[in-house]
Amino acid sequence: xTIWLADxxxxxxxxxxxxxxxxxxxxxxxxxxxxxxxxxxxxxxxALPGLCIGFLAAGARAxxxxxxxxxxxxxxxxxAVAVIGRxxxxxxxxxxxxxxxxxxxxxxxxxxxxxxxxxxxxxxLTAFLFGQAAAILRADLWVxxxxxxxxxxxxxxxxxxxxxxxxxxxxxxxxxxxxxxxxVGLTLMVAVAVVVGLQxxxxxxxxxxxxxxxxxxxxxxxxxxxxxxLAAACGVMAGSVGAVLSTLGRGLSTGPLIVLSATLIxxxxxxxxxxxxxxxxxxxxxxxxxxxxxRRVLATLAALGRAHDDPGYAAEAGMIDTAHGTATARVLARxxxxxxxxxxxxxxxxxxxxxxxxxxxxxxxxSGERE
Amino acid sequence: MTLSxxxxxxxxxVLVAVAAAPLGLFLVLRGAAMLxxxxxxxxxxxxxxxxxxxxxxxxxLPMFGAVAAGLATVALVALAERSRLMxxxxxxxxxxxxxxALGVLLxxxxxxxxxxxxxxxxxxxxxxxxxxxxxLFGLDLPAAAVPLIAVAxxxxxxxxLLWKELKLSSxxxxxxxxxxxxxxxxxxxxxxxxxxxxVAAFDAVGVILFVAFVAVPPATALLLTDRPGRALGLxxxxxxxxxxxxxxxxxxxxxxxxGMMAVAxxxxxxxxxxxxxxxxxxxxxxxxxxxxxxxxxxxLAAHLLSHRGAPDEAEENTARALREHLRWPPARAERxxxxxxxRGLIRREGARLELTEKGMAxxxxxxxxxxxx
Numbered sequence: 001x002t003i004w005l006a007d008x009x010x011x012x013x014x015x016x017x018x019x020x021x022x023x024x025x026x027x028x029x030x031x032x033x034x035x036x037x038x039x040x041x042x043x044x045x046x047a048l049p050g051l052c053i054g055f056l057a058a059g060a061r062a063x064x065x066x067x068x069x070x071x072x073x074x075x076x077x078x079x080a081v082a083v084i085g086r087x088x089x090x091x092x093x094x095x096x097x098x099x100x101x102x103x104x105x106x107x108x109x110x111x112x113x114x115x116x117x118x119x120x121x122x123x124x125l126t127a128f129l130f131g132q133a134a135a136i137l138r139a140d141l142w143v144x145x146x147x148x149x150x151x152x153x154x155x156x157x158x159x160x161x162x163x164x165x166x167x168x169x170x171x172x173x174x175x176x177x178x179x180x181x182x183x184v185g186l187t188l189m190v191a192v193a194v195v196v197g198l199q200x201x202x203x204x205x206x207x208x209x210x211x212x213x214x215x216x217x218x219x220x221x222x223x224x225x226x227x228x229x230l231a232a233a234c235g236v237m238a239g240s241v242g243a244v245l246s247t248l249g250r251g252l253s254t255g256p257l258i259v260l261s262a263t264l265i266x267x268x269x270x271x272x273x274x275x276x277x278x279x280x281x282x283x284x285x286x287x288x289x290x291x292x293x294x295r296r297v298l299a300t301l302a303a304l305g306r307a308h309d310d311p312g313y314a315a316e317a318g319m320i321d322t323a324h325g326t327a328t329a330r331v332l333a334r335x336x337x338x339x340x341x342x343x344x345x346x347x348x349x350x351x352x353x354x355x356x357x358x359x360x361x362x363x364x365x366x367s368g369e370r371e
Numbered sequence: 372m373t374l375s376x377x378x379x380x381x382x383x384x385v386l387v388a389v390a391a392a393p394l395g396l397f398l399v400l401r402g403a404a405m406l407x408x409x410x411x412x413x414x415x416x417x418x419x420x421x422x423x424x425x426x427x428x429x430x431x432l433p434m435f436g437a438v439a440a441g442l443a444t445v446a447l448v449a450l451a452e453r454s455r456l457m458x459x460x461x462x463x464x465x466x467x468x469x470x471x472a473l474g475v476l477l478x479x480x481x482x483x484x485x486x487x488x489x490x491x492x493x494x495x496x497x498x499x500x501x502x503x504x505x506x507l508f509g510l511d512l513p514a515a516a517v518p519l520i521a522v523a524x525x526x527x528x529x530x531x532l533l534w535k536e537l538k539l540s541s542x543x544x545x546x547x548x549x550x551x552x553x554x555x556x557x558x559x560x561x562x563x564x565x566x567x568x569x570v571a572a573f574d575a576v577g578v579i580l581f582v583a584f585v586a587v588p589p590a591t592a593l594l595l596t597d598r599p600g601r602a603l604g605l606x607x608x609x610x611x612x613x614x615x616x617x618x619x620x621x622x623x624x625x626x627x628x629x630g631m632m633a634v635a636x637x638x639x640x641x642x643x644x645x646x647x648x649x650x651x652x653x654x655x656x657x658x659x660x661x662x663x664x665x666x667x668x669x670x671l672a673a674h675l676l677s678h679r680g681a682p683d684e685a686e687e688n689t690a691r692a693l694r695e696h697l698r699w700p701p702a703r704a705e706r707x708x709x710x711x712x713x714r715g716l717i718r719r720e721g722a723r724l725e726l727t728e729k730g731m732a733x734x735x736x737x738x739x740x741x742x743x744x
Contacts (some may be wrong), residue, residue, distance in 0.1 A: 038464055101587065109630040214461075270451075
């Protein structure tokens with residue numbers, strides 16, 4: 001670890017990854033909860049023309065000009081989506097796709113425009129497509145850090161409003177909170193997160209940094225503040241793991257590795273998060289199913305006993321199978337283990353018979369008295 | 372016969388435009404445009420894996436890989452959505468960047484010097500399509516055009532054959548399912564075709580510009596007409612015009628041809644968005660204004676009717692009362708009175724406003740809706 005940290009390039013990349021992780025995790029949480037996951041994708045793609053405009057305006061690859069340009073076109077794209085979605089019959093989904101592809105196409109056109117007149121300096125711009133973490137300079141870090149700090153500070157200052165607007169916009173509106181403004185603000189914040197992440201993972205993969213940490217965090221907690229913090233932690237983890245992995249060999253590009261790390265964290269969370277994860281749900285479902293099967297066999301035995309006016313009636317295994325329409329040997333084995341039924345033989349018959357134990361009678365008595 | 376470079380580029384662009392239109396129409400109608408974006412990104416790992424396994428970069432094999440990857444994306448998104456652990460849009464946003472990142476990583480690791488190149492997959496290199504040609508029916512076509520002709524033909528054939536089924540399952544999936552048309556299967560078929568078309572379009576325009584051709588011309592057409600058949604024709608025309616215009620502009624200014632073709636689809640969209648006769652933004656706003664005015668007229672008629680013959684009639688049924696009691700701004704009150712006069716709902720009696728026969732009927736219908744019919 002200390003050897004890695006001694007490497008100044010890696011140190012810069014790790015710091016960049018951390019800033020990106022925190023920003024994207026926090027702001028992405030809001031985007032995901034507001035069902036705006038794909039807005040991040042649109043804003044990221046819409047940053048491309050902005051980068052070119054920033055480059056043309058500044059005449060150089062100045063990070064603040066590029067970021068300002070990206071933020072500007074991102075805001076424009078968000079506005080366009082809102083207009084198309086609200087004022088026409090086209091669905092939001094179509095609005096997103098149209099705006100994304102048109103802004104990106106404009107970006108591609110501007111990119112070639114810059115290339116034909118910009119000479120060598122344009123090399124830095126295509127790197128924004130997939131990100132080029134190794135090219136991050138300390139000066140870039142300061143700009144990224146400042147932008148991130150300002151936006152996160154704003155969010156903290158208006159936390160209550162943001163929380164209300166996310167979970168119950170109607171109620172917030174009735175309470176007199178400026179919900180529309182908060183929503184616009186939160187969408188613009190996504191544009192900020194995109195701007196911060198451009199150098200690390202690029203416009204194409206940025207959406208994963210917004211969505212994956214938030215989806216991961218959502219699986220573990222049910223409250224907004226812990227979710228946001230956890231998403232930030234997941235973002236930092238994904239960023240650092242991806243950055244470190246990318247130093248291990250040639251061709252291991254940082255952006256895709258960060259995105260794959262973030263996705264892996266999300267997938268693991270979806271599988272293993274306690275109470276909610278897929279695996280937990282499967283285990284719980286199995287336990288419930290077994291309990292139900294056991295109860296039904298016990299009830300069958302009790303019913304047979306009642307039908308024969310003999311509470312100690314021992315039913316033949318095949319009879320129980322027939323009553324359930326399926327093989328019950330495994331269920332009976334589990335019930336035996338739990339001490340609820342016991343196997344008895346009823347000579348002269350040779351087939352196995354089963355009867356309820358005392359404990360079994362008690363269980364049936366508790367659950368089946370209403371019958 | 373050999374095509375000139377410009378003609379080859381134009382032919383390729385037009386073919387992308389034509390191949391994308393029939394799919395785009397139904398993808399837009401279904402609100403699955405962003406899923407199209409996801410599928411077109413996710414075909415990259417499919418192509419790369421096929422290349423790693425067999426060494427094939429063009430032909431049918433990569434296309435199978437792409438279709439498999441595209442269908443896997445749709446299935447994964449559906450799976451993630453059905454787990455109810457995240458919203459549908461988050462599912463899309465989680466699945467396709469991961470697959471695309473995987474593809475980019477594989478390209479960077481193993482395929483740096485081969486035909487596949489991540490930038491090219493994203494942006495396309497339509498300017499270079501004339502370099503590689505293939506002979507078809509005695510015509511030297513650009514190599515990229517041959518698969519495009521094939522997918523365009525297949526797309527039109529499938530959409531033509533399943534026209535009524537696709538229409539029904541797009542507009543009313545529940546009814547389609549009840550009638551036994553298997554809308555789920557049609558959905559998958561649509562995305563299989565989308566994946567295949569995306570691969571064929573890669574060389575020419577790249578993933579995202581392909582999405583422009585899928586989404587924008589059909590969206591424009593659907594702003595202009597309500598009928599799917601006309602929308603398809605319109606989308607094809609718009610897309611072809613965009614390809615032609617885009618190339619002309621791009622060559623003149625020496626900028627990205629594929630990019631400009633896609634940008635050129637945007638101008639008609641913008642015009643339709645603003646000025647489409649019934650579904651444009653301006654028409655919507657005008658209609659909204661009209662409806663607000665009509666509503667105010669009804670409110671005025673109701674107000675006049677409820678005070679008619681009452682002791683305060685002389686005070687209430689005046690223009691002044693509208694401003695002071697209903698708190699309408701003067702400009703609004705004036706507009707409403709003029710409109711109501713125009714429609715013959717009221718007449719002036721000195722300072723007092725009085726309902727006409729027609730106005731009484733309209734106000735009466737408000738209080739007793741059963742009388743209207």
